[in-house]
Amino acid sequence: MAWPEKLKLNKRLIQSLTDIGYVNPKEIQLKTIPRISGGQDIIAIGPEGSGKTTAYILAVLNRFRYAAEGVPKVLILVPDKDRVLDVISRFDLLNKNKSLLVVGLYPAPGTEAQMNALADGADIVVATPDRARAIYLKLGLNLNKMEMLVIDDAELIVKQGLQLPVAELANSMTKCQHLVFTEVMHARLEKMLDPFMKLPALVEVEDTDGQTMDVIPQLLYILPNFGTKLNLLNFFLQDDEVFTKTVVFVNTRQTAETILRSLHTRLKQAAAILNPWFYELPGFASLDDFMRSPQARVLVVVNDPSENFGVTGIPFIIHFELPDDKQVYISRVTDHNPGRESATMALTFGTDLELSVVRKIEQATGQKIPVAGLPEHLLIEKERKAKRTGESNPKQPESTIGEAFHEKKAGNAKNYNYGGGQKAKMNKKRKHG
Template sequence: MTWLDKFRLKKGLIQALNEIGFTTPTQIQQKTLARISGGQDVIGVGPEGCGKTTTYILAALNKFTYTPDGVPKVLILVPTKEKVEEVAEKIDQLNRNKTISIVQLFPAPGTEAQMNAMADGADIVVATPDRARAIYLKLGLDVNKIELLVIDDAELIVKQGFQLPVTELANSIPKCQCLVFTEVLHERLNKLIAPFMKQPAIVEVEELGEPQFDTLPQLLYVLPNFGTKVNLLNLFMQDEEVFTKVALFVNTRPTAEKLYASLNNRKNSVALLNPWFFEMDGFTSVQEFRDAATRVLIVVNDAEQKPELNDIPFLIHFELPVEKDIYINRMINRSPGDDNETMAITFATDLELASVKKIEQAIGQKIQVGDLPEDLIIEKERAPAETAEKKAAKIKGEDNAPGAAFHEKKASNAKTYNLKASVKAKMNKQKKH
């Protein structure tokens, strides 16, 4: 299929695509561009490198028919400064209408330069959610004429905790088409985008590579939070006949200490590999663990240490390592001809599913998802400790009388209103909009 066969793209865009070697649309572009051209909201799910960024850039540039007027028509939200720069560079690569103004907004000392750039005119804004919200609240971003809102790397935006600025910006736009692109679609992301997306089409593509090696049998358990992970681990460890020897992998020492205490409290035989406190049971090698009666060996992830894991019946990843190659190296079946009965089990929350997708793409196969036991206790989400401390401080402050430096605002200075974006824009005379 060529670009002219199905998609209503402008000639300048088709020419730019051919010049840079994009002669054939990718799978995700074939499945989404026609829907986007028709005005439908779309959620695109696919691995890194499948063409998601090019898809929404084509959709954005296709919005401009005549000379733009310098008022934002497209808002693209991405998680990091580096991604902002990458997207802006790709827009410039595909854009043949040089009258279109692209402005980048990302965290940097001060906002004056970015406010001035917006005042000079912006047709496409590429921004991190936090900085876009900050500029909006300073009357620098007019969202009233936005026709297309794009949220890219949405799973990372959720992981970084940018739900509030995304929600505020989306709710401030009177009416627009919404596109969301992500490597994985999970419950937390659905909660973020459901309120402002209108009957979106969900398009998912799978691009698994060719298997490079034999891997151990793997099983994935998707769990809502850390507490439920602990409950499932303890539930498994109650079965002493099945879980005779377990290597348990975690990312940090605090997590290792929590699991060590939890398993010990339930009278499980547990030790650490290379313990850092003398009062903790431990071994200096996996071979010592094999020869001992201890059932569980906790291993803190370290790229430099490569323990020999042969003949250990269960390898449990309580947390996925940051580098997927560390995980993959443990999953390689180094003796495929033998009767190796090792089973690899992975616990993952919604926020770790993107890492699971990258691993599946690298090993060339899907990891089977296991059913959660009926007697598993699902822990409720807990408020972060920092939030609890702030609430406590607020309550304490309300109990105390105001100090000497405290003074009530004048009635004329008290803000008891919430202006619409259009009113804010009119109040700022320096802006073109």
């Protein structure tokens, strides 16, 4: 399907798209561009590569049909300098209106050069929220005639704790259309958007690579913070009948030591670390040693992309933290014996800020990870204020490490909010080890 008439793109834009090989619009472009042209606020949710950035660039360029005025009409906020430069390069690729001035604002020594660029004339400003706010407070960025505010990679902006400058900039624009593009939607992002987004249209697309992989059974637990992750881990691992042998993956040595101290309160010598870096830490030199040990039940492993860590035959693997490289995760959950019942189940603990990684994994595997309900008696930690807005502090959970959950009662034993079939599969794993 070629670019349809209903998108009402001008001929120069369609010619630019044809020249660079963008022959057909993507789903998110078909769903958002007409709404943007109609002046509606939108929140567009789609995975990486679904065409979100191109969608708003086309909508922005389509607004400037005539000579530009050199006064900022569009502000585009992105997480970092690399994204500023990337978005500007995409404008250069599609823009045939050479009178249109695009200026980038990003952290760099001094602000004079960027303020001078604005003073020379700018129709579209692409900026990081902190630098845009800093120059606005110095009266270098004029927001009086802004017609459109675009927030791209919104989930990454929240992850970096840049909600405050976004809110201040948005509230400084009197009449403005708001467009938000993100890979995921979660509570922290909603909290940032609620004050200035008025009845936005929600557009969501699911775009996979067309390939479905065979994976072992998985469950996703969405948790508010590090402390609640720790509580859930303790809650599960206190059950030595189901969780007979478990490998817990983390990203840092510090997290590994925190988990080990927490588990040691109840599991004593049943928890250990793979290849410990201090002699006083209990550990094993290999997975085989762990599996042969009759006492050891939990092995904490620090993610290392260079290692091919096989998990075949382990009853449970828990991703306490998601690895930076999605392929590391995918290699662990790939089912190498499809058609047979898997001996391993993968449990993933994710906060709002990790959901974008989960979505990338789902996109690559072509499968959604089922979301599991939280145990009824799990203690949810309160969020602690961190040094930067929007960040949690994993180093200091509010309650005592290892004791931040309720003891099981007889009537609530092994209540993990699973269905009957799922419980049966999990109970089979007690025979391993």
